[in-house]
Amino acid sequence: MNVYDGFALGAAREGVLIDVRLADPFGRDGEKLAAGAHAKFGQNVVRWLGKGFTKPDWVFVFEEHGDIVGGAAFNEFEPMELSVLDFTLDGAYKSDGSGLLEESVRLALRPGMRTVDYTLYNDTADFEEIREIFLAAGFTVCQNKLSFVFTKESLDEVSSALTMKPLTQLDEMTFVQAVARVTESTLDGKMAADALRFGALAAAQTYVDGLRRLDNRPEWWKLACDEHGEFVGLIVPQKLGERVGAINYIGVAPEKRGRGYVLELLREGTRTLLSAGVTKVIADIDVHNAPMDDALRRVGYDFDCEECVLEKRVTEDEGM
Numbered sequence: 216m217n218v219y220d221g222f223a224l225g226a227a228r229e230g231v232l233i234d235v236r237l238a239d240p241f242g243r244d245g246e247k248l249a250a251g252a253h254a255k256f257g258q259n260v261v262r263w264l265g266k267g268f269t270k271p272d273w274v275f276v277f278e279e280h281g282d283i284v285g286g287a288a289f290n291e292f293e294p295m296e297l298s299v300l301d302f303t304l305d306g307a308y309k310s311d312g313s314g315l316l317e318e319s320v321r322l323a324l325r326p327g328m329r330t331v332d333y334t335l336y337n338d339t340a341d342f343e344e345i346r347e348i349f350l351a352a353g354f355t356v357c358q359n360k361l362s363f364v365f366t367k368e369s370l371d372e373v374s375s376a377l378t379m380k381p382l383t384q385l386d387e388m389t390f391v392q393a394v395a396r397v398t399e400s401t402l403d404g405k406m407a408a409d410a411l412r413f414g415a416l417a418a419a420q421t422y423v424d425g426l427r428r429l430d431n432r433p434e435w436w437k438l439a440c441d442e443h444g445e446f447v448g449l450i451v452p453q454k455l456g457e458r459v460g461a462i463n464y465i466g467v468a469p470e471k472r473g474r475g476y477v478l479e480l481l482r483e484g485t486r487t488l489l490s491a492g493v494t495k496v497i498a499d500i501d502v503h504n505a506p507m508d509d510a511l512r513r514v515g516y517d518f519d520c521e522e523c524v525l526e527k528r529v530t531e532d533e534g535m
Contacts, residue, residue, distance in 0.1 A: 233311070235318045238274040238286060240264070247283050248276075256286050256303045263288065269300060275319045277304065284308050287319040293425040297323060297529075299333035302345065309341070312348035320352070324529065331527045336362065338520040349525045358405045358501060358524040361508065363516040365496040370486055370515065375479045377447060378440045382433035387423070393438055393449050394419035397466025402504040405524065426463055430454050435487050439480060447471045452484035455497070460488035462498040465507075477510045485514065 238244050240260045248257025263269045269290045277285040285304035292298045297320070304312050320331055333354070335346055350356075382390055395415040401407050409418040426436075430453040439447045448467035454460045462484045467476050481498075488496050498516060500507045512518075 232279070233284065233308075233315065234278045235275055235315060235322065236278060237272060238276045240274065244276055244283065248286075251283060252305060253283060253286060253303050256288075256301055259301055260286075260288055263290075263300060273323050275322065277308070277315050277319075285312075285315065287316065287323075289319075289323040291325075291328075292428065293421055295327050295329050297325075297328050297331045299331065302333065302348075304348075306341070309344050309348065312345075313351035316348055316352045320527075328529050330529060332357075333525045334360075335523045335525060336520050337523070346523060346525070352527070354525040354527040356523055357408070357526040358403075360499050360522040360524060361502055362519045362522055363498045363500070363511045364519045365485055365498070365514070365516045366494065367515055369489065370482055373479075373482060375482070376442050377476065377479050377483075378442075378444075379437040379483060380440065382436040382438075385438065390436065390438065390449070391416065391419045391423050393446065394423060394464070394466070396446070396468055397448055399469050401466070402506070403501045404503065405501070422464070426451060426453065429463070435484075437483065439476070439483075441471070441476075445471075447476050448480050450480040450484040452487045452496075454488070454491065454493065458492065458494045460491070460493035460496050462496065465498075472506075477507065478514060481510055481514050 238260065240248065240257055245257065245261075248254060248260075260269070260274050264271065264274070269288050273289040275287050276283050277287075285302075285308060287302045288300040290298050290300050299320075302316060304315065308315070324331075331354070333349060335342065335349070339345065395410075395418070398406055398410055398415060398419060401410075406418070406422075409421075412418075413421070432453070435453070436449070436451045438449050441447050446468055448471065449464070450462070451464035452460060453463045462481065465477065465480050465484065467480070485496055496516075497519075498511055499522060500511070502521075
């Protein structure tokens with residue numbers, strides 16, 4: 216069924232029912248979303264569906280008496296991990312938000328899924344209220360991040376002694392092992408926790424699989440070696456849209472850190488995206504990653520906003 220009736224709200228709205236149902240953004244819900252307070256949500260959903268970032272059975276609207284009062288969209292960026300792409304809700308219903316979120320998550324979960332996560336940006340309208348909704352629904356803050364952007368037309372030309380080798384010239388396991396290598400002693404709290412929880416190689420494989428689903432351009436994924444042919448690090452630039460890209464992975468081998476190689480890798484990834492017509496490059500880092508913060512600023516990135524990564528572990532009953 217496409218409609219899940221009878222989702223009762225709390226005592227504050229006793230007797231009121233809101234339907235949490237699958238959305239129809241190309242049909243009956245399209246006009247309502249476009250004309251209402253959730254037009255941006257509707258536009259994003261149409262774009263995500265077109266790019267395969269989500270699926271029709273992972274997009275929901277919250278409806279009361281025929282009026283759309285909010286919605287939620289999901290994806291599976293990493294295997295068995297459900298990600299919230301967007302969550303929106305009218306202000307008058309914020310007190311009911313945790314229940315609506317829990318219901319939409321329940322409907323979106325697939326058997327075997329282990330976690331649900333959401334990255335919330337502090338430039339989002341009602342940032343504090345949305346964060347409280349997720350916390351009340353059983354999510355916890357697993358990481359705080361900083362987001363930087365590069366919007367300049369070009370990079371300063373700086374000579375590099377590194378040799379870049381694209382993934383097209385490598386086997387995938389070599390790249391996965393390189394990801395595991397540069398993740399050692401990482402200052403990214405979530406990646407460190409994943410490596411500890413699942414094992415370095417398994418966590419690296421999962422991360423590479425997720426990156427492939429997002430934007431698979433193996434000619435852009437590169438390993439770097441120094442003048443002696445020794446492995447230095449890697450860079451993975453990716454397109455998020457026609458004019459928007461991201462540095463989605465960058466890392467230096469532990470024994471090669473502190474020599475400025477991260478600057479060369481960052482310039483290589485940024486230059487790749489600019490050459491492809493990207494006008495805005497995004498780079499998100501753990502709030503505790505001071506060396507990467509410094510590198511981004513030195514290359515010409517500007518601080519944009521803070522992020523809060525929320526996560527919820529799926530219980531055995533929920534994941535069945």
